[in-house]
Each structure stands twice: as C-alpha cells, then as structure tokens.
Amino acid sequence: MRTPHVVVVMGVAGTGKTTIGPLLAAGLGVPYAEGDDFHPPANIAKMSAGTPLDDDDRWPWLDAIGAWAHGRAGLGGVVSSSALKRSYRDRLRSAAPDIVFVHLTGDRELIEDRMSYRQGHFMPTTLLDSQFATLQPLQADEAGVAVDVSGTPEEITARALAALDGLEGSAPPAS
Structure with missing residues (x-):
C-alpha cells in the first residue's frame, strides 16, 4: 500500500477550493483542513477591507498550513491554499516534501460569476484581478495536476481524482 500524500487544493479565489477540497478528501478517505482557517485575524481583516495580502502577511499563514501538512x-x-506563487508552494514543500498540488483552473468570467453568489466570505470579487496577476501556474518539476473548474463539483472532483490516479503511476518530481 502506498503512503498517502497530502494534497493541496490551490487556485485563485472563487475556483472552488472550499467546495472541492472536502469532496476530494472524502474520495481519498483522508481528513480535510480549510486553508482560510489558518489565516490570522489581521489577514482576514485586510482582505475584508479589499486590500491584497503581501508576502509578509502570507508567510505565517503558509507556515501554519505547512505544519499541518507535515x-x-x-x-x-x-x-x-491559494498557493499562487512558486515561492509559496516551495515554502509548503519545505515543511512537507511529499505534498501534491491540485490546481483548480478556469475562465476568469466563470470564477467571478461564482464568487458573486458566495455569501459570508471575506474575499471580495475586487481582489480577483490581483489574484490572477499573482498566479504562477504549476511548473513541470512540481508534483501536481491542473483541473478545470467547469461543471458540477462532483464532475470537478472526479477529474481531480482521475488526474491524481495518473500521478500515482509515476514518481513525483524531486523538490
């Protein structure tokens, strides 16, 4: 039996990380942790006010997620975890080298439309442009897969599970 990996569901705000993450965890038979819960109150206040986080805001948040993954x-x-930059993913990998990423991707208009229906979330749609500007997609040497977010949550989760199964047949790249 293979040792289970920790999977980080990543992507810009509104791609469905909070929806797909628990479904993916259920499909894999492992626990789920909501990345937003690792943010300190100051980060949530900053984003709620429409101000993007900077790297100094993100490092403690990423370290907390990395500690959970470890x-x-x-x-x-x-x-x-949004894990938008390579440096953020490297930081997570430094805590838990066997992490695998599922990058939820999609058309900006679709994502903005979905965000407009969210209720009670601190991330406003006005920060979506900054998210896309910051995004550095997974590179060939990073263990992970990109999964399109069009369709139902169940369809997206099925694509993610199939893509992860495809990774199981090959060793993840060295970090």
Whole structure:
C-alpha cells in the first residue's frame, strides 16, 4: 500500500477550493483542513477591507498550513491554499516534501460569476484581478495536476481524482 500524500487544493479565489477540497478528501478517505482557517485575524481583516495580502502577511499563514501538512505526512490529507506563487508552494514543500498540488483552473468570467453568489466570505470579487496577476501556474518539476473548474463539483472532483490516479503511476518530481 502506498503512503498517502497530502494534497493541496490551490487556485485563485472563487475556483472552488472550499467546495472541492472536502469532496476530494472524502474520495481519498483522508481528513480535510480549510486553508482560510489558518489565516490570522489581521489577514482576514485586510482582505475584508479589499486590500491584497503581501508576502509578509502570507508567510505565517503558509507556515501554519505547512505544519499541518507535515503532521499529516504518511497519513494523507487535503488542505486548501491559494498557493499562487512558486515561492509559496516551495515554502509548503519545505515543511512537507511529499505534498501534491491540485490546481483548480478556469475562465476568469466563470470564477467571478461564482464568487458573486458566495455569501459570508471575506474575499471580495475586487481582489480577483490581483489574484490572477499573482498566479504562477504549476511548473513541470512540481508534483501536481491542473483541473478545470467547469461543471458540477462532483464532475470537478472526479477529474481531480482521475488526474491524481495518473500521478500515482509515476514518481513525483524531486523538490
């Protein structure tokens, strides 16, 4: 039996990380952790005010997610995190080297439309442009897959599970 990986569901705001993450965790039979829960109150206040986070805001948040992932090493788990920059993903990998990323991707208009229906979330649609500007897609040497977010949550999750199965047949690239 293979040792389960920790999967980070990543992408810009509104791609469905909070929806797909728990479904993916259920499909893999591992626990789910909501990445937003790792933000300190100051980060949430900043985003709620429409101000993008800077790297100094993100490092403690990423370190907290990385600590959770490290604690799940060998046990598996799914956690959400925008993980928009390569340096952020490198930071997560430094805490938990066997992390695998599922990058939820989609058309900006679709994502903005979905965000407009969210209720009670601190991330306003006005920050979507800054998210796309910051995004650095997964590189060939990063263990992970890109999954399109068109369709139902169940369809997206099925695509993610199939893509992860495809990774199982090959060793993840060295970090």
